[in-house]
Amino acid sequence: MISPKRFFDELKGHQIDFYTGVPDSLLKNLCAYITDNLPKDRHIIAANEGGAVGLAAGYHLATGHIPVVYMQNSGLGNTVNPLMSLTDKLVYNIPVLLVIGWRGEPGVKDEPQHRKQGLVTLPLLETMGIKYEILADDESLLPEQIGRAVAQMQATKEAFALVVKKGTFDTYKLQSASAHPFTLSRERAIDLVAGSVSAHDVIVSTTGMISRELFEYRSAMGQGHHQDFLTVGSMGHASQIALGIAINKPDRKVFCFDGDGATIMHAGNMAIIGSVAPSNFYHVVFNNGAHDSVGGQPTVGHEVDIPSVAKSFGYKTVLTVDNEPDLVQRLQSLTREEAPLLLEIKVKKGARADLGRPTTTPIENKEALMTFLKQD
Numbered sequence: 560m561i562s563p564k565r566f567f568d569e570l571k572g573h574q575i576d577f578y579t580g581v582p583d584s585l586l587k588n589l590c591a592y593i594t595d596n597l598p599k600d601r602h603i604i605a606a607n608e609g610g611a612v613g614l615a616a617g618y619h620l621a622t623g624h625i626p627v628v629y630m631q632n633s634g635l636g637n638t639v640n641p642l643m644s645l646t647d648k649l650v651y652n653i654p655v656l657l658v659i660g661w662r663g664e665p666g667v668k669d670e671p672q673h674r675k676q677g678l679v680t681l682p683l684l685e686t687m688g689i690k691y692e693i694l695a696d697d698e699s700l701l702p703e704q705i706g707r708a709v710a711q712m713q714a715t716k717e718a719f720a721l722v723v724k725k726g727t728f729d730t731y732k733l734q735s736a737s738a739h740p741f742t743l744s745r746e747r748a749i750d751l752v753a754g755s756v757s758a759h760d761v762i763v764s765t766t767g768m769i770s771r772e773l774f775e776y777r778s779a780m781g782q783g784h785h786q787d788f789l790t791v792g793s794m795g796h797a798s799q800i801a802l803g804i805a806i807n808k809p810d811r812k813v814f815c816f817d818g819d820g821a822t823i824m825h826a827g828n829m830a831i832i833g834s835v836a837p838s839n840f841y842h843v844v845f846n847n848g849a850h851d852s853v854g855g856q857p858t859v860g861h862e863v864d865i866p867s868v869a870k871s872f873g874y875k876t877v878l879t880v881d882n883e884p885d886l887v888q889r890l891q892s893l894t895r896e897e898a899p900l901l902l903e904i905k906v907k908k909g910a911r912a913d914l915g916r917p918t919t920t921p922i923e924n925k926e927a928l929m930t931f932l933k934q935d
Contacts, residue, residue, distance in 0.1 A: 560729040561698050563592035569701055573709045575625050575656065577618050579603045579611040581824075583631035585660030585725055587854025590629065591733035594856065604856055607795065607824045608634035612641035615655050625712055629658040631853070632680045632722075633673065633792060642687060646718055654712035657689070657720040664724055671921055672766070672792030684720055691720035696727045733854070739861060743883050745845045745906040746772045746914075749816065751883070752843055752904075753777075755890040756786075756814055761932070763788045763801035764816040767852035768910050769845060773816060774917045785927040789917055795824035798832060798842060805837040808932060812839045812894055819846040819860030826868065832899050833873025840899040842869070847908045855908055869901040881905035 566589060570576065578597065582590050582604065593602050605611035608630045615626035630638070638657075646653040663669045663677020684691045690711055692704055708719045749772045756762060764770040770789040777784050788804075790797040801815035822829070822844050832840060848861035866877035875897040880886045886904060893902065917924070 560696055561694070561701060561727055562729050563589045563731045565698055565701060566728070567592055567596065569705045570627065570656075573625075573705065575627060575709070577601050577615075577622075577624065578627045578629065579605050579614045579618075580627075580629035580658070581605055581608050581611065581631070581634055582850045582853045582856040583629065583634075583660035583662070584853045585631070585662065585723055586629055586658065586728065587856070588728045588731040589658070590854060590856050592731045595734045604850075604858065606826070608637040609641050612638050612646060612655060616641070616645055616651070616653050619653050619655070625654050625656055625709070627656045627658060629660075631660045632662055633676050633794070635659065635676070635680065635683055639687070642689070642718060647688070648715065648717050652716045653718075654716050655718040656708060656712065657691075657718055659720055659722050661693075661722050661724050667725060670791065670916070680722065684722075689718050689720050691722055694721045694723050694727055696724070733856070739848060739905075739907065741847075741881050741905050741907045743881065743886070743904070743906050744909070745769070745847060745851075746775075746910065747883065748845055748886060748904045748906050749773055750776050751886055751890060752814070752816070754780075755893065757812070758786065760812040760814065761786055761788070761801075761804055761808070761928075762814045762816055763797050763804065764790060765797040765818050765821045766790050766792055766794050767818065767821075768914065769816050769818055771914055771916055772910070775915055778915075783927070784917075784919060784924065785931040787924075788928050789921075789924050791917070791921060795821045795828070797821065798825075798828045801842075802828075802832055802835060802837065802840065804932070805840045806835060809837070809839055811932075812841060813837075814841045814843060817842060817844045818851075819844060819848060819865065820850045820858045822865065823858060823860065823863070829869050829872040829874070829901075833869070836873060836875070836899055838898050841893065842874070842899065842901045844901065844903045845906055846903050847906045849908045851908055851910065861905070865903050866901055874899045874901050876900040877903075879903040879905065
């Protein structure tokens with residue numbers, strides 16, 4: 560395994576000490592070390608991976624130095640536009656070191672949402688003309704690999720990718736996590752909101768812990784999963800899936816269970832919801848100020864007034880709660896409020912260690928929901 564400190568120090572020796580990106584579970588130890596050892600202006604957790612490439616390009620323009628953009632390989636799709644139309648050698652020719660967690664690596668067991676991306680990660684880099692190496696987990700090889708990557712970027716001014724397999728980085732625990740006063744757990748909040756949703760209505764839940772906790776709630780209650788769409792991938796797009804259902808099923812109330820990181824990742828989606836203004840749309844954002852499922856790295860969720868943003872985008876009603884009694888009270892009259900509605904629930908970080916995963920496949924989930932939606 561590679562020590563996060565050793566990797567960090569090796570890059571620093573090449574005057575590479577600016578990092579931006581979106582956290583990934585395979586990079587969580589590295590991201591935690593970076594967070595603890597760089598000031599905020601040298602490590603910026605971006606809203607999405609494409610934005611990170613833009614930020615990295617600006618850093619290079621201002622300093623002439625090589626920036627680092629880290630991501631899970633699922634985020635490569637967000638980077639294709641800026642990598643091809645901004646940093647590419649046929650456009651501005653800007654060097655960027657990409658550090659990419661290889662979820663869904665062929666031959667390695669992983670969740671279904673990562674399988675396709677894992678298969679196409681290396682071919683996609685090749686198609687974009689981005690040279691890469693798979694980072695060895697032998698620390699003694701690190702100086703040589705970093706040296707080749709830096710030499711390539713310095714010679715060509717092009718992007719270079721280090722692809723990171725599961726288990727490459729050694730353990731490091733984040734020391735500088737922000738403390739928040741919230742006592743309500745996300746799982747308890749999900750139980751309460753899901754319990755208030757009628758059997759005729761629909762829930763679209765975002766990727767990560769929220770979909771897992773919703774699935775566990777249904778199982779614990781002995782209920783089926785047919786009225787829930789578990790968006791196990793496509794971070795940031797659950798609200799648009801919910802919007803597509805809401806405008807085509809106006810007789811059903813549609814709830815989007817979102818996270819703060821996912822909401823911020825594609826915040827412009829709220830503008831579309833406000834513009835379309837479906838009167839049956841209920842956007843519930845569980846805000847713990849963290850990318851909880853990929854190591855607990857902070858978001859700006861607790862620094863941004865998400866309800867005010869939603870209000871400015873045209874939501875008819877915006878609400879916020881941070882404790883169970885207030886949430887219970889709000890839920891009693893929630894669907895009588897004018898929609899589209901946003902309810903922000905401020906919750907504490909973390910999930911229980913034995914939290915399960917959906918036992919149905921994505922296709923089974925889709926087909927069950929579509930059958931449910933065909934019913935009167």
